[in-house]
Amino acid sequence: MAITIKHIAEQVGVSKQAVSYALNNKPGQVSDSTRKKIIKTAQEMGYRPNWRARSFARKRSQIIGLVYGRPAHYIEQSQLVSHLVQRLSEIDHELLLIPAMGPVEKWAHKLRDGRVDGCLVSHPMPLGLDTFVAEHQLPAVFANLKSDLPVPQICFDDVTGARLAVEHLLELGHRRITYYCMPKRHGEHYSNEDRLQTYRRMMRKAGLDQHVDVVVEDQEDYAQRLAELDPSARPTAILAYNDLDAVALMRELWVHGIEVPRDLSLMGFNDDVARQSSPPLTTVATPIEDMVDQCVDLLMEQIGQAKDRPERDIQPVVLPETLIVRDSTCAMPSD
Amino acid sequence: MAITIKHIAEQVGVSKQAVSYALNNKPGQVSDSTRKKIIKTAQEMGYRPNWRARSFARKRSQIIGLVYGRPAHYIEQSQLVSHLVQRLSEIDHELLLIPAMGPVEKWAHKLRDGRVDGCLVSHPMPLGLDTFVAEHQLPAVFANLKSDLPVPQICFDDVTGARLAVEHLLELGHRRITYYCMPKRHGEHYSNEDRLQTYRRMMRKAGLDQHVDVVVEDQEDYAQRLAELDPSARPTAILAYNDLDAVALMRELWVHGIEVPRDLSLMGFNDDVARQSSPPLTTVATPIEDMVDQCVDLLMEQIGQAKDRPERDIQPVVLPETLIVRDSTCAMPSD
């Protein structure tokens, strides 16, 4: 049987409430001497506040939910999760994983029934969650997601990021540049759209319309097809939608005898697994940690003001992306 | 203001308790007609049980904690986490991440104060946690960890796994085989010990004592040193402690002009990132999903019987490992 404040109260000879005051450091409610006595006894008895009772009474669980879609994306998210946990622990909060499977109604109630104080929604956005959040005015932040609804959201400047990427490849002398991404799946990341559009615009501007070659494919097939092409017809550079796809493609290319960057320059986005590949991938970094920090701040702000609710101002925050040049891209041989 | 059972009770014209009975499908306490009426009203009013109140009253949170050490290990754990979440959701539970930083006393109380019903401890084991768990008889399972204390634990058969690996390399004709691992850090995985010992034993048995060359090093340095060695003195095969280290080493080797498997066969353990490398890594798979399943079962068993506590029988469960041959190992040129 665990120790409760009642036990301490009896032991010290004061009321429950006095103990509560003392242990919560409420100022001016308890004399210093009794406070010390109470704290000492609590420590001696090994008291730990019952977390369930406390969150019930306080109407706050100190838990933040992370809502996310397909579990396969976990690797991509490991940075996010790890930094998020870190950040939350600094403010004495914890992270609950809330997989979003099936229709919103099936699981979204978990965000309203008190198990979490607020939530962070991560890519890919479960269909209809923005509606749900807006409707119930839930404390939530959409991380790296875009929604038209007035929900707090933080995302990256993919337009600039893609511009940097294309510029990098152009500067290296590449002309046959392909944008590469996987088929669009339900709830797909908006980033792809922005990156793709920017790529197209940049290519057009550079007068390379005829080779605006966008591929949405299956990896193995694609590598095979590239290998069969005559090198003079093959793209000399590929800009992949993200690092994970880029690295996977790099492997397939290797299998088919195309070596990066000797035969083909390849780059990705996100700077997540980019460092692990051979060769290390040139990429456009998305500052995940900054994003997490901002998400947490925004979320705490919402939770704090939960009562007054002075209509939240929903300015989507946009974070900058930066080019990181590694070894998977190189200049065209000057011929 | 959220709907509570009290509201429903008033609406239907019955007592709170009747509503509770009806909604929890307690048999023989409520007539079918009122039950239906209650359920219908609850649905109409959009009732959702207050999760905080419920877990307080039931003394059960339906939350399982995942205790883990250094956050850097997150990638390795993504399979575990993703499958664990999946599995828990099937039994209506959720996963809370509990990072173990600093001394046990600082955070282990979280496992006792009711925020989780039980926990799964993952690699690396926080120092002293087994003692804590044993002492307080907490519902917990140590996943892929070994402890001498009587705590429930599930781990892999690393002896057999390492044997398979070495046999594989020997069969390919390799003789200069090196076991490669990173310097031992606090709370290091026991697997390394078992794998290393088995490697040594196998090599001795094969009469290759003189070349029992175990390296514990820094990656970049090591690749450099290998590159500087004369190929005839260099190991022809490296068995890395895990895939992550193996892949990282592969990259460094590539940088220094040593190509896998042409110049050197390389393999790892775990089959986590093995498929992503170029070339795909030969590895010894550790069946994470099986492990998770067993962990969950074991944990639920403990939680269920929490009251009677018929002294738990602590038989460490051992799961088999299997060899997966991919493209990073090949036969020695027959000379």
Add this chain to the structure above:
DNA sequence: CTTGACGACTTGACCGGTAAAGGTATACTT
């Protein structure tokens, strides 16, 4: 006709904290 069993509720207490209002004594005004 009584007794007992049972089904279908209701009542009151309780989980372990917290919030708010309610005493006292002491000190400080005026």
Add this chain to the structure above:
DNA sequence: AAGTATACCTTTACCGGTCAAGTCGTCAAG
């Protein structure tokens, strides 16, 4: 000396469920 502020504690109620015991008809058995 009466009024009032203040410091320090206690009392009571409450959060929203659940548990266990109690009530009250009804119906069957004795």
